[in-house]
Amino acid sequence: IALGYAMDQSDKGIELITLRAFAPSEFETALRIKEITGAEAIEKYRPRFELTGQWADHYLDCAIDVDGLAVGEAQARYCKFSMPPGTSEIGLNLLPEFQGKGIGTSVLGLLKERLFGENFHRLSGSTDVTNIGMQRAFDKAGWRFEGISRHLMPEGEEIPHDYRVYAITKFD
Numbered sequence: 001i002a003l004g005y006a007m008d009q010s011d012k013g014i015e016l017i018t019l020r021a022f023a024p025s026e027f028e029t030a031l032r033i034k035e036i037t038g039a040e041a042i043e044k045y046r047p048r049f050e051l052t053g054q055w056a057d058h059y060l061d062c063a064i065d066v067d068g069l070a071v072g073e074a075q076a077r078y079c080k081f082s083m084p085p086g087t088s089e090i091g092l093n094l095l096p097e098f099q100g101k102g103i104g105t106s107v108l109g110l111l112k113e114r115l116f117g118e119n120f121h122r123l124s125g126s127t128d129v130t131n132i133g134m135q136r137a138f139d140k141a142g143w144r145f146e147g148i149s150r151h152l153m154p155e156g157e158e159i160p161h162d163y164r165v166y167a168i169t170k171f172d
Contacts, residue, residue, distance in 0.1 A: 018064075019107070020063050022053070027049060031045070033093050059077055061073060064103065071095050076111060087124070092104060092125075105137045121169055123167060124146070124165060124166065126149060149163045149165055
């Protein structure tokens with residue numbers, strides 16, 4: 001099911017943002033969005049790609065569509081073995097050329113609409129402490145800053161990066 005969000009951003013050339021399944025012809029685009037390289041990683045991702053737009057295992061992966069073009073990926077995660085009922089963690093990736101246009105803020109609204117409609121009551125997401133654009137998207141979309149997850153994401157041999165955690169609930 002595609003959800004749409006009409007935007008009044010004519011100055012940025014955007015009319016409609018939707019969440020939908022990736023089309024089979026968009027496999028290479030999805031790989032670029034997710035920065036997946038190497039034959040083994042590509043083949044490991046293929047079955048998950050084919051299930052986009054619907055819950056599979058404990059993931060909901062959707063293409064972020066801007067005026068008919070896949071420009072990113074939104075993801076929701078829920079695992080009954082590790083998360084309380086009614087809670088989901090989200091993430092999103094946009095191609096660099098589509099960042100800074102308000103798309104992330106709109107996608108956070110679409111994810112909220114879809115997941116609250118599926119009886120989730122709490123959504124959380126996080127972003128690297130250096131990702132000011134995503135922090136602004138969370139703020140503009142009405143998500144609340146909850147704190148810092150220290151040393152959350154490893155980056156090669158470096159000390160793992162800190163992430164800012166945000167959440168929104170049906171009760172906000």
